[in-house]
Amino acid sequence: MSGKGIASMTAITAPALPLRQRLLRPNALWLAAPGIAFLAIFFLFPVLRLLSLSVQDPASGALSVATYARIANTDVYLQVLGITFKIAANTALFSILLGYPLAYWLAGLKDGLRERMVLLVMVPFWTSYLVKTFAWMVVLGRTGVINSMLTGSGLASQPLPLAYNEFGVMVGMVHAMVPLAVLTMLPVMIGIDRRLIQAAQALGAAPAQSFWLVYFKLSLPGVTAGGLLVFISSLGFFIVPALLGGRRETMLAQLIITQVQELLNWAFAGALAAMMLVAALVTVWIYDRLFGLSSLSGETSGQEGGTGRLRLLGLSILRVVAKASALLADVVRRVIGTRGTSKLLSIYCTLALMFLVLPTLLVIPIGFTSSQFLEFPPPGYSLQWFETYFSSPVWLSATLRSFGVAAATAICATVIGGLAALALARSNTRWGGLVFAAFLAPMIVPRIIIAVGLFYLFAQIGLIATDLGLVIGHTVLALPFAFVTITAILKNYDWRLDQAAAVLGANRVKTLFLVTVPLVKGGLVAAFLFAFITSFDELTIAIFVSGGIKTTLPKQMWDDMILQLNPTLAAVSVVVFVIVTVLLLLAERFRRTT
Amino acid sequence: MSDTNLTINRRHLLKTAGGAALVLGMPGLTGRAQAATTITVADPGGPFGPAFRKAFYDPFEKATGIKVVNVAREAEPTAQFKAIVETKSYTWDVCTLTLSARDILVKQNLLEPIGFTRDAAPGLMPEAITDHWMGTDVYSTVFAYRNDHFKDNAPKSWADFWNVEKFPGRRSLRKNPIDSLEQALMADGVSIDQLYPLDVDRAFKNLDKIKQHIAVWWTGGAQSTQLLQSGEVDIISGWNARLQSAIDGGAPATIVWEQGLYSIEGWAIPKGNPRADAAKQFIKFCSAPDRQAAFTEVLAYGPTNLDAYKSISADRAKVLPTSPENLKKMRVANENWWSENRAAVTERFNSWLLT
Numbered sequence: 001m002s003g004k005g006i007a008s009m010t011a012i013t014a015p016a017l018p019l020r021q022r023l024l025r026p027n028a029l030w031l032a033a034p035g036i037a038f039l040a041i042f043f044l045f046p047v048l049r050l051l052s053l054s055v056q057d058p059a060s061g062a063l064s065v066a067t068y069a070r071i072a073n074t075d076v077y078l079q080v081l082g083i084t085f086k087i088a089a090n091t092a093l094f095s096i097l098l099g100y101p102l103a104y105w106l107a108g109l110k111d112g113l114r115e116r117m118v119l120l121v122m123v124p125f126w127t128s129y130l131v132k133t134f135a136w137m138v139v140l141g142r143t144g145v146i147n148s149m150l151t152g153s154g155l156a157s158q159p160l161p162l163a164y165n166e167f168g169v170m171v172g173m174v175h176a177m178v179p180l181a182v183l184t185m186l187p188v189m190i191g192i193d194r195r196l197i198q199a200a201q202a203l204g205a206a207p208a209q210s211f212w213l214v215y216f217k218l219s220l221p222g223v224t225a226g227g228l229l230v231f232i233s234s235l236g237f238f239i240v241p242a243l244l245g246g247r248r249e250t251m252l253a254q255l256i257i258t259q260v261q262e263l264l265n266w267a268f269a270g271a272l273a274a275m276m277l278v279a280a281l282v283t284v285w286i287y288d289r290l291f292g293l294s295s296l297s298g299e300t301s302g303q304e305g306g307t308g309r310l311r312l313l314g315l316s317i318l319r320v321v322a323k324a325s326a327l328l329a330d331v332v333r334r335v336i337g338t339r340g341t342s343k344l345l346s347i348y349c350t351l352a353l354m355f356l357v358l359p360t361l362l363v364i365p366i367g368f369t370s371s372q373f374l375e376f377p378p379p380g381y382s383l384q385w386f387e388t389y390f391s392s393p394v395w396l397s398a399t400l401r402s403f404g405v406a407a408a409t410a411i412c413a414t415v416i417g418g419l420a421a422l423a424l425a426r427s428n429t430r431w432g433g434l435v436f437a438a439f440l441a442p443m444i445v446p447r448i449i450i451a452v453g454l455f456y457l458f459a460q461i462g463l464i465a466t467d468l469g470l471v472i473g474h475t476v477l478a479l480p481f482a483f484v485t486i487t488a489i490l491k492n493y494d495w496r497l498d499q500a501a502a503v504l505g506a507n508r509v510k511t512l513f514l515v516t517v518p519l520v521k522g523g524l525v526a527a528f529l530f531a532f533i534t535s536f537d538e539l540t541i542a543i544f545v546s547g548g549i550k551t552t553l554p555k556q557m558w559d560d561m562i563l564q565l566n567p568t569l570a571a572v573s574v575v576v577f578v579i580v581t582v583l584l585l586l587a588e589r590f591r592r593t594t
Numbered sequence: 595m596s597d598t599n600l601t602i603n604r605r606h607l608l609k610t611a612g613g614a615a616l617v618l619g620m621p622g623l624t625g626r627a628q629a630a631t632t633i634t635v636a637d638p639g640g641p642f643g644p645a646f647r648k649a650f651y652d653p654f655e656k657a658t659g660i661k662v663v664n665v666a667r668e669a670e671p672t673a674q675f676k677a678i679v680e681t682k683s684y685t686w687d688v689c690t691l692t693l694s695a696r697d698i699l700v701k702q703n704l705l706e707p708i709g710f711t712r713d714a715a716p717g718l719m720p721e722a723i724t725d726h727w728m729g730t731d732v733y734s735t736v737f738a739y740r741n742d743h744f745k746d747n748a749p750k751s752w753a754d755f756w757n758v759e760k761f762p763g764r765r766s767l768r769k770n771p772i773d774s775l776e777q778a779l780m781a782d783g784v785s786i787d788q789l790y791p792l793d794v795d796r797a798f799k800n801l802d803k804i805k806q807h808i809a810v811w812w813t814g815g816a817q818s819t820q821l822l823q824s825g826e827v828d829i830i831s832g833w834n835a836r837l838q839s840a841i842d843g844g845a846p847a848t849i850v851w852e853q854g855l856y857s858i859e860g861w862a863i864p865k866g867n868p869r870a871d872a873a874k875q876f877i878k879f880c881s882a883p884d885r886q887a888a889f890t891e892v893l894a895y896g897p898t899n900l901d902a903y904k905s906i907s908a909d910r911a912k913v914l915p916t917s918p919e920n921l922k923k924m925r926v927a928n929e930n931w932w933s934e935n936r937a938a939v940t941e942r943f944n945s946w947l948l949t
Contacts, residue, residue, distance in 0.1 A: 076945035083948075134820070142764070142809075143825045164810045242813040247769075247805070247947045255944070262670045263937055264698050372843040373823050452673060459681030544674070547685030549634070549665055559639035559666030564839055565816035 028426035032435050035420040035479065043442050043476045046453030051277075054270030067271035077255070077272065081279055084252040087166075087241070088234035091173040092181075095230045096223060098174065098352060099181035103222070105349045106182070107189035115588055119581070121182050123357045124175060125533045126580045130557050131573045133243045134565060135359035136172050137163060138366075138376050140244070145362070145376055168244035173234055178356060180233065181226040183530070184485060187522040188222030191492040208326035212318050218492075225488040228287065229481065232443040235280060252276050253446050260448050273449045280444040281437075360577065367570035374565060385571035395556060395572065402553035403579075405467060406535040409474040413531035414524060416475070417482030422516075425490040436487075443480040447540040450476060455544040465547035473541035478531035485530060489523025632661040633872050636689035638859070639666025641839075641893060649888035654879045660872050672698050678864045679704045687873045691862045693929040694772075694936070696727045699862070701933070706863035709874045715881035717901030719916070721926055722858055728877050729860035731889070732896035734915035734924055735773045736854040738837040739763075741846040743828040752853050755829060756781035756800065758807045763828030765804070766821055769811035771943035772932060773855055774801065777831060780853050790928040794939060798946060811947070822847055838894040838913055849913075854924040856915050858898060890914055896921075 057064040071077045102121065106114050124132060139145045140163035147159040162168060192215060200210035238253040252272065259269035333341050362376050367385060369378035389395050420439055424432050442450065454473050455464070463469035497519065501511040517524065542555040551559070553576070557569050637646050643664055651662040665686070668674065672695050678684060691699065699705050705726035712723050722729030739749055740763075749761045755777070758765075767774055775797040776789050782800040784793070809827055812818045818832040823840040830837070834849060841847050861877045863870055879885065886897035887905045896916030897903070903911060903918070911917035915924065932939075 074941060074945070076941060076948065079948050080944070137817075137820065137826075138824075141824055141826045242769075243817055247808070247811055250769075250944065250947065258940065261668060261673045262694075263940070264672045264676060264702065265937065266673075266676075372839075373820065375824065452677065455677045456681055459677065459683040464683050465685055543668060544677070547665070547683075549663070549685065551665070561640070561816050562666075562669055563638060563640035563642070563815045563836065565820060 029423045029431060029435070031423035031426075032420040035416040035483075036435065036438060038416060039438055039442070039476070039479070042454065042457070042472050043445075043450065044438075046457045047445055047449055049456065050266065050449055050453040051270045051274050053267045054274055056267065058267055067268050068275075070268065071271055071275055077252075077275070080250055080252050080255055081275065083248065083250060084235060084276070085279065085283065087169060087173065087237075087249065087251060088231050090170060091177055091234040092227045092231035094170065094174045095177040095181040096185075096227050098355075099178045099185065099226065100219075100223065101345060102178075102349050102352050103182045103185040103189055104219075105345055106186055107192070108194070117353075118183070118186070119584055120353050121179050121356060122529070123360050123577075125179050125529075125537075126577050127360050127363060127573050128537055128554055128557055128569075129176065129239050129539075130554070130561060131363060131569050132176065132359050133172055133240055134374055134561075134569075135362050135366075136168070136175070136244060138362060138374060139359065140168055140171065163244055165246040166249060168246075169241050169249045172240040172244045173237060175355065175359070176240065177230045177234060178352075180481075180530070181230050183526050184226035184229055184488060185219065185222035187485070187489045187520075187526055188225075188492055189219050190522060191489065192218045206326050208329050209322045212322035212325065217318065221488050221491045224287075225484050228284070229443075229484055231287075232280065232284075232440070232480075235276065235444065236446050253448070256446050257448050260452060266452070269449070273446050276446065277444055284437075284440070284444075360573070363570045363573045364577075366567055367574040369567050369570070372566060374567060374570060385567040386575075388568050389571050389575065394551065395568075398551045398553045398556040399572070399576070401467065401470075401550065402536055405470045405474060405552060406532045408467075408471045409478050409535035410528045410532035412471065412475045413478035413482040413534075414486075414528045417479050417527060417531075418486045418524065421483055421486035421490055422512075424487060425493070426495075439483040440480050442476050447477065447538075451540045451544040454541065458545060464545060465549045467550060469545045470542065470550065470552065471535075473545050474535035474538055475531075477538060477541065478534040481530035481534055482527035485527040486520070486523050489520045489526075493520055631659075631869065631872050632663055633687040633869055633876060634685065635662050635664045635876070636667035636671065636686045637664055638669075638690055642666075645889045645892040648892070649885050650876075650880050653885060653888075654876055657879065658872075658875060660875070662876070670695050675699055675704050675864055676702065679866060682866065684864060684867050684869070686864060687867055687869045688861050688863055688876055690730065690859045691727060692859055693857055693927070694932060696724075696860070696862060697929050697933040700724075700726055704865050706865045706867055706870050706873075708861070708863065708877050710878050714878060715883075715899055717883055717899040718881060719858075719898050719900060722860065722898035723881075727860050727862045728881060729858035729898040730880050730886070731860075731893070732856050732858050732898060732916045734834045734851070734854045734856040734896075734920075735777075735831065735927070736834050736837070736849055736851055737777075737829060737831045738822055738841075738847045738849045739829040740822070740825060741848055742825075748848065749829060750850060750852060752777050752781040753783070755831075756804050758804070761829070764809040764826070765807055766810040766812055766818070766827040766830040767804075767808050768818075768831055769813050769947070771939045772936070773831065773927065774943070775939065776855055776927070778804075786853050786855075786925050789925070790931045792931060792935075794935075794942070798942070801946070834913075834915055835894040842894075851915075851920045851923045854915070854920075855927040856896070856921075856924050857927050857929075859895075860898070 054067050055063055055065060057066070106117055106121070109117060127135070137144070141147070142159045144162070146162060147156075150156040151159060162171075196214050196218070197210045200214045201207065205213070236253050237251055238257060241249045241251045242254060256269050256272050256276075259265045259272065329341070332344075365378055366374050366376060368381045368383065369375070370380035370382040370384070371378055417439065420435065424435060451473070454469075454476075458464045458469045463472070493516070497515055498511050501515045506514065537554055538552070539554045539558055542552045543558070546552060546555055553572070557572065560566070561569060635651065637643060643666065647664065651664060655661055667686070667689050670692070671689055674686070675689070676699075678686060696705070707725050708728055712718050712720065719729070719732075737749075737752070737755055743763050744761065747761065749755055749757075754761055755765070767777070775792050775794065778797040778800040779789055779793060780786060782796060784796075810821055812821060812830070812832070815833055815836040818830060819836045819840045821827050822830050822832070822837055823843060823845045834854070837847065837849055841849070861880060863873045863877070867873060881899055883897070883899045883901035884905060886899045887902040889895070890897055890902070890906055890910060894913050896914045897906075898916070900916060906914070912919070915921065
């Protein structure tokens with residue numbers, strides 16, 4: 001992927017030693033070894049084995065490119081690939097646009113208040129994709145909450161087409177992804193020294209200029225990381241487009257799943273997955289050239305070498321944006337007055353937070369409904385769905401297993417991903433780009449491909465229907481999130497603090513635990529939470545690895561809703577939501593008192 | 595020893611209860627019934643779990659001493675079957691399959707023979723049993739409309755569904771060529787007896803006419819229930835039990851059985867299964883008419899053993915696809931045609947959707 005670009009940039013600072021010497025001398029890159037070994041065994045090997053089916057003739061096993069010829073000769077697959085990329089790119093764009101002011105506002109709050117507000121941002125995370133998406137159907141439908149309000153108040157004479165089209169898909173996906181964008185940008189923004197802006201203004205910069213040319217520029221690593229994470233995670237979506245999309249909103253993951261599960265044509269599924277993988281890698285490579293993804297792989301500022309011209313272009317764009325927004329700010333101020341302007345950000349953030357918590361707020365009353373359906377407002381109230389949940393050993397054990405597996409996954413992913421991020425940040429090697437690509441790869445490969453590949457591997461080593469198998473599978477998926485989050489925070493980390501600690505006599509381990517870790521704690525917590533949630537809401541791996549016996553919460557919800565959706569799902573969401581909120585608040589209190 | 599005695603006693607009880615045919619068919623198997631044997635059965639999940647437990651799993655445990663653990667399978671569990679057989683990790687011993695999944699798996703030689711024929715259960719519909727599979731329940735693809743929208747002017751056929759002038763309203767079809775092509779052909783005047791082989795070009799030509807009038811393309815059973823129940827659409831194609839569950843929940847809607855296409859789900863065993871004996875015994879157990887009548891109390895699916903209607907109330911029979919009144923309006927969907935053509939037609943359908 002961006003390997004070449006990053007490598008050539010980082011290589012500039014690497015001392016010109018002979019190759020063998022460079023490989024053998026003690027190098028921080030070794031810290032990435034556990035992660036690389038883990039990915040080689042549990043990701044690369046099973047996935048490559050499956051993808052290799054795409055170049056084999058199913059009957060004779062001989063080398064064949066028939067599957068790829070079929071893709072090239074049928075326009076539908078390339079079209080769907082285009083739609084997939086468009087939806088993912090728009091999701092990334094809107095998640096960043098919507099999330100940036102929110103993250104900016106959060107970064108400026110006092111620690112305590114900010115932590116409570118971050119909990120609100122994370123609310124969508126704690127509601128399963130399945131339930132969230134159905135909640136949006138209830139909100140956006142023709143007889144839904146918004147349309148009832150619009151037609152009821154006479155604001156609209158006809159219900160608006162809010163769902164079953166591109167708009168519906170965007171709402172569902174952006175809603176699911178804004179928390180990821182905000183939580184990736186936030187640690188970087190918190191790390192920005194706001195006195196720099198004061199300094200810029202003291203030197204005569206207008207507020208808009210100091211924002212765009214100083215603050216925004218410093219927050220770019222977070223923006224790039226957030227945009228990339230959202231884009232790549234969006235590539236694999238299939239529930240949201242299936243339930244909220246229209247005729248044209250078909251994404252590639254849906255077609256791959258059809259090939260794997262319904263047509264049992266794994267060779268063709270492998271070819272489609274390979275096509276998506278290559279297209280994603282090319283996109284990431286272009287992204288790297290345009291936005292300097294290399295800033296993420298641990299290369300420190302001022303060594304941007306090859307991208308000099310692009311960098312200048314970027315800076316001049318920023319200058320134009322700064323001027324334009326200064327003008328706009330002037331106009332706005334004249335229209336609504338200075339006082340109104342200063343409130344704009346908090347008004348916006350209140351609205352954004354409402355958008356984020358809306359589906360969950362709806363799910364709570366639905367959990368208490370007396371109806372058989374997810375409808376809002378509920379026609380009456382009862383506790384029957386909670387009774388169903390609490391009297392079902394299957395639901396309860398699924399809940400316990402999900403929490404356990406997610407916690408184990410989060411620990412593994414944070415440790416492995418953190419070490420790898422540290423390795424990249426501390427070593428100047430030409431392998432950096434490759435390592436970076438390796439840790440991002442599990443995000444790009446469709447989950448169904450990883451799941452089928454893992455099923456084969458796990459069956460051979462007896463990990464089917466075990467909790468360990470689930471933890472391993474989920475760690476593969478969670479690693480990229482943990483890795484990128486920690487990389488982004490390390491990017492802004494001042495390594496001179498480590499040097500200072502070393503000068504004062506601390507050894508490396510001591511430095512790591514007493515200096516580095518406490519200072520990047522925000523990033524570590526975010527990484528832990530991402531990994532936890534990735535596992536907690538994961539369905540595909542669970543379907544294959546659990547064998548239906550060791551069932552997790554999303555798997556149990558999925559089983560329950562394939563045929564019939566009933567408010568037990570809402571009741572479960574309420575229970576999960578309460579447990580998680582209590583845990584987070586307790587953790588928060590504990591942290592503050594110690 | 596005591597186990598054997600118990601089994602005999604239960605066998606006797608069952609015989610009097612009407613399960614004679616099936617129990618007589620397997621004396622050798624029952625004799626060997628291992629007290630400790632447990633089989634894992636994958637059913638469609640959701641409402642099926644408890645309904646099948648009551649109708650099949652618990653009575654089977656009682657009759658044979660073989661324990662049944664049930665798990666939920668995917669809508670099309672072919673990938674799991676392939677993986678289970680190829681890696682010999684038999685997490686499932688029996689699983690329900692649709693006709694299309696069955697045909698794909700038979701073709702790839704991934705199913706174990708079930709070891710009995712229709713002679714053992716003469717009430718079975720002829721299409722409900724093959725060497726590798728026995729149908730348990732029948733579902734039908736029909737359409738339903740909202741009474742509050744259409745009032746007295748109710749659509750009665752697929753031609754009416756297609757007639758947007760005479761029957762204005764928001765429509766929904768499944769985002770899948772299966773059934774949609776047949777529906778388009780019937781709407782164009784092809785008789786239900788002469789659908790196959792499908793005239794694909796003619797079907798797409800008629801689909802062109804309704805394309806712009808489809809408000810929602812549904813993708814899952816639960817979604818179709820929600821669309822009908824909430825009034826998001828006024829008329830919708832779908833599986834009878836999913837539409838019925840909206841009606842049972844109070845939605846003012848009517849199912850039209852005319853020109854319905856039914857299909858069958860049934861049990862199969864992954865090839866090479868070490869517990870195949872117990873699994874075969876279980877499948878045979880599920881062919882009994884009284885057992886099949888038991889699940890229809892909860893699920894609006896039709897029994898495959900038509901003798902079951904002897905003990906099903908007339909009111910309940912009205913909403914079941916295989917009741918004589920409904921069955922005569924419908925035909926079975928032709929799986930052979932689909933397994934030959936599905937990949938190519940799906941590709942064309944997906945491409946058609948995008949233009």
